[in-house]
Amino acid sequence: MSDFPKTLELTDGIMVTLELLTDKKLDELIRFYQTLPEKDRLYLRSDITNPENVRRRFGNPDYDTMFPVIGVVNGEIMGIATIFRASFGWMRNLGEVRICIAPEYQKRGLSTLLIRELFFQALKMDLYKLQAEMMDTQQAAINAFKHLGFREEAILPKHVTDIKGVRRDLVIMTLDVEDLWATQEDYVKTPDFRMH
Ligand SMILES: CC(C)(COP(=O)(O)OP(=O)(O)OC[C@H]1O[C@@H](n2cnc3c(N)ncnc32)[C@H](O)[C@@H]1OP(=O)(O)O)[C@@H](O)C(=O)NCCC(=O)NCCS
Numbered sequence: 248m249s250d251f252p253k254t255l256e257l258t259d260g261i262m263v264t265l266e267l268l269t270d271k272k273l274d275e276l277i278r279f280y281q282t283l284p285e286k287d288r289l290y291l292r293s294d295i296t297n298p299e300n301v302r303r304r305f306g307n308p309d310y311d312t313m314f315p316v317i318g319v320v321n322g323e324i325m326g327i328a329t330i331f332r333a334s335f336g337w338m339r340n341l342g343e344v345r346i347c348i349a350p351e352y353q354k355r356g357l358s359t360l361l362i363r364e365l366f367f368q369a370l371k372m373d374l375y376k377l378q379a380e381m382m383d384t385q386q387a388a389i390n391a392f393k394h395l396g397f398r399e400e401a402i403l404p405k406h407v408t409d410i411k412g413v414r415r416d417l418v419i420m421t422l423d424v425e426d427l428w429a430t431q432e433d434y435v436k437t438p439d440f441r442m443h
Contacts, residue, residue: 250364251316258356261320265364268305268315268327276317277301279324284350289409290382291347314372316364318348318357325352328361330368330377342374342424362395369424376421382407383416397422 252266268276280288280295293300305315312334318326326348333339344365348357369377379397381388389399397420406417 250367252319255360257352257360261355263325263357263360264319265360266317266319267310268308268317268329270306270308272317272324273302273306275324276305276327279327279349280347282349283347287347287350289411290385290388290415291410292345294410311372314365314368316361316368318352318361320352325349326357326361328358328365330365330372330374332372332374340373340375342369342372342377344377344379346379358391359395366422366424366427374424376423378422379420381418381420382409383418384409385418389418389420392420395422396427 252264254262254264257263266272277298280301283296288296293304295301295304305313308315311332313329313331315327315329317324326346328344328346330342330344332342342365344362346358346361365377377397378400379392381392383402393399399418400421401419403417403419405414408414
């Protein structure tokens with residue numbers, strides 16, 4: 248946790264500060280979610296425009312089971328990436344990744360920087376695998392996660408319902424933390440690390 252905050256550069260040279268989310272930033276996070284356009288909220292798991300849902304999910308964080316990193320530009324949250332993990336049971340070595348970037352900061356490398364932090368944290372949390380779930384219609388997100396090193400592992404037909412009530416296939420994408428570390432140890436340690 249002492250790794251944060253840290254200031255890094257986006258692909259266009261703009262500086263972003265990566266911080267661990269704390270209760271002090273919850274109101275800002277609520278504002279961030281409320282300004283997202285419907286196209287980016289359409290497929291999210293729950294209604295994050297409702298402040299209570301955000302407080303319930305992110306308030307009083309236990310960093311052993313939830314590790315949320317925010318990207319801050321000029322004092323404003325522009326993205327968040329989180330690992331959720333079960334503290335016990337057969338899924339305790341699996342980390343679920345959720346990520347959301349403000350539209351004006353998409354395609355500037357912010358999710359790449361955030362995922363890198365989650366990857367280092369996954370190693371510290373002794374996670375073997377990271378998993379991201381999205382609907383089949385989220386082609387941009389599927390492509391982005393592929394670029395970030397994830398692969399499509401399973402598709403569950405008509406498994407979930409979007410906020411408009413339409414049933415969609417669920418795509419499960421995974422990244423094997425141990426394999427990646429074994430094959431790319433030097434690569435991921437460099438400051439310019441980007442997975443291709
Ligand atoms: C999907 C999302 C997280 C990508 O974040 P981002 O900060 O724009 O991604 P980056 O700029 O770091 O790009 C990562 C890679 O994905 C690629 N990529 C990003 N957006 C893309 C798009 N819309 N279509 C195709 N590829 C894309 C980039 O080219 C990059 O690859 P590269 O490193 O080879 O250049 C972001 O668009 C988002 O928050 N979408 C809305 C919420 C969502 O769908 N979340 C995912 C569900 S968990």
